[in-house]
Structures are given as C-alpha cells and as structure tokens.
Amino acid sequence: MTEHPTHAIPSYLNAEALGPWGSYLEQVERVTPYLGKLSKWVETLKRPKRSLIVDIPVELDNGTIAHFEGYRVQHNTSRGPGKGGVRFHQEVTLSEVMALAAWMSVKCAAVSLPFGGAKGGIRIDPRNYSRGELERITRRYTSEIGSIIGPNKDIPAPDVNTNAQTMAWMMDTYSMNEGGTTTGVVTGKPVSLGGSLGRVEATGRGVYVVGCEAAHDAGIAIEGARIVIQGFGNVGGTAARLFYDAGAKVIAIQDHTGALHNANGLDVLALTKHAEETGGIAGAPDAEQISPADFWALETELLIPAALESQINLENANTVRAKIVVEGANGPTTPDADDILTSKGTIIVPDVLANAGGVTVSYFEWVQDFSSFFWTEPEINHRLEAMMRTAYTSVSAVAKEHAVSLRTAAFITACTRILEAREVRGLYP
Numbered sequence: 001m002t003e004h005p006t007h008a009i010p011s012y013l014n015a016e017a018l019g020p021w022g023s024y025l026e027q028v029e030r031v032t033p034y035l036g037k038l039s040k041w042v043e044t045l046k047r048p049k050r051s052l053i054v055d056i057p058v059e060l061d062n063g064t065i066a067h068f069e070g071y072r073v074q075h076n077t078s079r080g081p082g083k084g085g086v087r088f089h090q091e092v093t094l095s096e097v098m099a100l101a102a103w104m105s106v107k108c109a110a111v112s113l114p115f116g117g118a119k120g121g122i123r124i125d126p127r128n129y130s131r132g133e134l135e136r137i138t139r140r141y142t143s144e145i146g147s148i149i150g151p152n153k154d155i156p157a158p159d160v161n162t163n164a165q166t167m168a169w170m171m172d173t174y175s176m177n178e179g180g181t182t183t184g185v186v187t188g189k190p191v192s193l194g195g196s197l198g199r200v201e202a203t204g205r206g207v208y209v210v211g212c213e214a215a216h217d218a219g220i221a222i223e224g225a226r227i228v229i230q231g232f233g234n235v236g237g238t239a240a241r242l243f244y245d246a247g248a249k250v251i252a253i254q255d256h257t258g259a260l261h262n263a264n265g266l267d268v269l270a271l272t273k274h275a276e277e278t279g280g281i282a283g284a285p286d287a288e289q290i291s292p293a294d295f296w297a298l299e300t301e302l303l304i305p306a307a308l309e310s311q312i313n314l315e316n317a318n319t320v321r322a323k324i325v326v327e328g329a330n331g332p333t334t335p336d337a338d339d340i341l342t343s344k345g346t347i348i349v350p351d352v353l354a355n356a357g358g359v360t361v362s363y364f365e366w367v368q369d370f371s372s373f374f375w376t377e378p379e380i381n382h383r384l385e386a387m388m389r390t391a392y393t394s395v396s397a398v399a400k401e402h403a404v405s406l407r408t409a410a411f412i413t414a415c416t417r418i419l420e421a422r423e424v425r426g427l428y429p
Contacts, residue, residue: 019095020309024102026335031411034402038419045105045415048098049116050074054144056122058136060129068124068137072145074154075101075117078421081152082118083108083359085159085188086141086166088134092121096309103330104359107352109414111391113363116418118154120145126161135169142173149174151184151369157362158188160308164200168193184369187362196365198380199358203328204238204306205381206357209388211239211302211326212246214349214406217396218324220301223247228298228322230254231306232281235328235355237272239304244268252290252298254307257282259295296320305332306355312337320346327351342405350407352414353395360387 028045035042056068071094074082084104097119105117122141126134148154158167167186171193174185183194191197198205212222225248229236232255240250249265257280260266266287274284282289296312297319305311306328312320317337325341326349327333333341333348341348361384368374375383399409 019093020099020331021095021102023310023331023335024099027407027411028415030335031408031415034404034408034412035415035419038416038423041419041422042415044076044078044419044422045102048073048075048101049077050148051094051098052145052148053094054141056137056140056144058133058140060133068122068141070120070122070141070144071097072120072148072154072156073097073101073118074148075119076105076418076422077116077154078418078425079109079116080114081116081150082154083113083115083157083362084117084119084154085157086120086122086162086170087159088122088124088126088161088166090123090125092123097121099309100330103352105418106411106414107356107359109417110352110395110410111356111360111387112417113359115155115359115363118156119159120156121159134166138166138169139173142170143177146174146177149185151182151366155184155362155366156186157358164188164190164195167195184366187365189365194365194369196361196368196380197375197377198384199361199365200234201238202361202380202384203355203358204235205242205384206360206388207235207239207304207306207326207328207354208242208246209357209385210349210354210392211243211304211324213389213392213396214324214326214347215302218347220323224249225301226251226299227302227304228252228295228300229304229306229328230295230311230332231304231328232271232275233306235358236304236306237275239306239328240268241272243302248302251300252295253281254292254295255281259290259292260284260287261290261295261298262287293319302326304328307332310334312341314340317341320344322346324349327354330355338405338407348405348407349392350410353391353406353410356391357384357388360384 052072054070101117101119108115167189175181189195227243227250252261296316299321303322304326309331312333317340324347395409
C-alpha cells in the first residue's frame with residue numbers, strides 16, 4: 001500500500017517541536033484514546049485552520065520607520081467563529097500563538113460557547129513606545145488582519161498588554177474599513193462602545209468560582225484557606241480580592257516586581273492600592289520579600305498561576321506544596337510538571353476550564369452587541385457564575401467516569417464537542 005506524503009505532519013506541527021505548541025500537541029495525544037470513533041478526525045485538532053503572519057510598518061514619533069511582526073491564528077471554527085485575544089509582548093512567537101488559539105478552541109467547547117479558537121499577537125515591548133505609536137501599530141495590525149476577522153468570522157479581545165483602549169482602536173479601524181460601525185468585531189471594548197459590564201473582572205471571577213468548587217470537592221473550607229497567587233493584574237488581582245473577601249488568607253503574591261509573603265495573610269486591598277500607585281507590589285508594607293523559588297515552595301491550599309505559560313515546570317514542580325492548582329493563566333503548567341503534580345496528589349483545575357470566565361463574558365458582550373440590549377453587572381456576574389459552575393460540574397463528572405484528571409476530562413469534553421461538530425458538518429468541497 002502506497003504511503004501518501006500528504007498525510008505527513010509538517011515539521012512545525014511536530015510534537016517534538018519546542019514551545020507551547022508542542023505542549024498542546026502532547027495534550028491532544030493524551031486525550032485521543034478517549035475519543036472513540038471520533039479519533040478519525042483527531043488530525044483536525046493538530047492543524048490550525050489558518051495562520052497569518054503580517055508585517056506592520058509604522059512611522060514612529062521620531063520620524064523613523066519601524067517594522068513589527070504580527071500574527072493571527074484561527075485554530076478551529078467548526079463550532080462557530082474564532083474567538084481569542086491579542087497580546088503585545090516582546091517574546092510572542094508563532095508557536096505560542098498557535099497553542100493559545102488551540103487552547104481557546106478547547107476552552108470555548110469546554111464551557112459550551114458557540115465559538116472556535118483563535119489568537120493574535122505582535123512581537124513588541126509596548127513599554128518602549130508612546131500611546132500614539134501603539135495606536136498606529138494597533139490600527140495597522142487590524143488593517144492587515146482585517147480580511148479574516150469579523151463578528152461572524154473571528155472576534156479578537158484583550159490579552160497580555162492590551163486593554164479596552166486597544167479594542168476601541170481595533171473596532172474603529174475595522175469599522176472605518178467596512179464603512180459602518182461594527183461593534184461586535186471585538187470584545188473587551190469600553191462600555192461606551194458596546195462593551196459589557198463585568199468584563200474586566202470576568203476571568204478572575206471565573207477562577208474564584210471554580211477554585212471554590214474544587215475546594216468544596218476536596219473538603220477544603222475557603223474561609224481560612226491559604227491562597228498563593230502569581231500575577232496581580234486583572235486575573236490574579238480580582239481572584240485575590242474575591243478570595244480575601246470570602247475570608248481566605250492570601251499569604252503570597254508575585255508580580256513582575258517581585259514576590260511578597262505574609263503567613264497571616266496579606267491585606268489585598270492595601271496591596272492593590274500600593275500597586276496602583278507604584279506600578280507593582282514591591283516595597284509594600286507588612287510583607288516579606290521572598291525569592292521565586294521560595295514562592296513556589298510555599299505550603300498552601302490553593303496555588304493560582306495567573307501570569308504567563310510554562311511557569312510550573314520540571315525545575316520547580318517537585319517543590320510545589322499546594323493541594324489544588326487553579327490555572328488562571330494559559331498553559332502555566334508544562335506536561336512534565338503536570339505529571340509530577342498529579343503523582344503527588346495535587347488537584348489541577350486546568351486553564352481551559354479555570355480561566356474561561358473572560359471568554360464567557362466576551363460571549364455575553366458579543367450577544368449584547370448583536371441585540372443592542374445590555375444586561376446589568378449583577379446579571380452578568382450571575383450568568384457567568386452559573387455557566388462556570390455548570391462547566392466544572394460537567395468536567396468533574398467526566399473525570400470521575402473515566403478516572404482521569406480534570407485536565408484530561410476537560411479535553412475529553414471539549415474535543416468530543418469539537419469533533420462531533422466537524423463530523424456532522426462533513427468536508428467541503
């Protein structure tokens with residue numbers, strides 16, 4: 001029988017490749033045995049539907065012309081239009097954006113949102129550029145990817161180093177090119193432009209909700225529980241405040257300026273004010289500065305990595321002493337580290353479930369933009385919490401049924417939904 005070369009996986013899709021995409025592929029390999037007859041479609045999950053690399057030439061304030069590399073990857077759109085953020089970071093790579101897009105496919109399916117997965121990014125350190133330069137970069141990037149985005153094609157949102165203002169520039173650029181205001185092309189916009197109430201805190205609130213659910217299942221009371229959080233932005237900061245308000249002890253927080261520890265619990269409200277005034281948590285009173293190694297080794301009930309990917313890895317996984325890890329970031333635990341933590345009995349609430357609060361409220365925003373009818377913040381929070389609890393309960397049930405981890409259960413749930421849609425739709429032409 002002749003071997004068809006078209007079936008070979010391109011080298012940049014190989015699971016041995018370095019980077020986040022390799023981690024994602026390994027996760028797909030682990031879930032494949034549970035997909036039954038749908039496994040015939042599994043290659044769909046290993047290949048992005050569309051990957052766009054664009055050049056972004058921009059005139060800087062000093063009159064020189066600079067070029068930046070931008071990406072937009074649509075991993076899968078079988079269940080609906082692509083959905084995923086845009087990040088501005090000096091270490092953005094195609095491998096990273098591909099993996100983030102794929103995790104968005106899984107995340108949306110895990111919580112039953114009618115979206116596929118997408119992601120975008122520009123390799124840039126935004127701290128080195130003025131507001132005007134960032135606006136021009138954002139607008140040129142939007143124009144370059146404009147042919148593949150849209151409210152029924154692919155809907156960007158904020159991510160690392162982007163925010164509501166970034167989304168306003170993207171929406172305006174797309175609308176001007178289309179010749180009419182199109183609010184639904186992005187989510188995470190300012191409320192004045194069709195953004196949703198509750199969006200800024202949505203991811204952190206979702207982390208809090210599933211963290212509470214996991215703690216309840218493990219017989220851990222939230223009041224008095226020790227919480228350790230990496231990241232103190234929208235996700236980590238919101239989660240910290242909600243756990244603090246619920247009576248938990250947030251004993252350590254790490255951000256880009258350092259790590260702080262107080263065994264009796266940090267004053268989260270005072271720390272938030274300090275970070276707003278100084279740009280970071282370093283130097284805050286009533287706290288001890290500790291090393292990154294000591295931070296990861298703290299004994300705690302809940303550990304919440306809410307920064308960047310691959311933070312829990314082979315170098316520190318053996319030192320982690322958390323009963324539950326709730327992944328607020330995307331891909332914060334490498335597959336090898338995942339195995340180590342699981343072997344120690346650590347419960348891991350995976351990113352594709354734990355941090356789905358943001359995309360859930362993005363879905364609410366998208367719906368509100370189509371209908372031009374907007375909900376109150378309490379309504380948003382109530383709907384978010386209900387959907388997150390339902391998703392956690394569903395994934396937890398699959399984990400018990402197959403005697404697998406919550407991560408594998410989330411992938412079983414999501415990949416089954418994605419591939420069922422792929423099979424029912426068929427191939428065209």
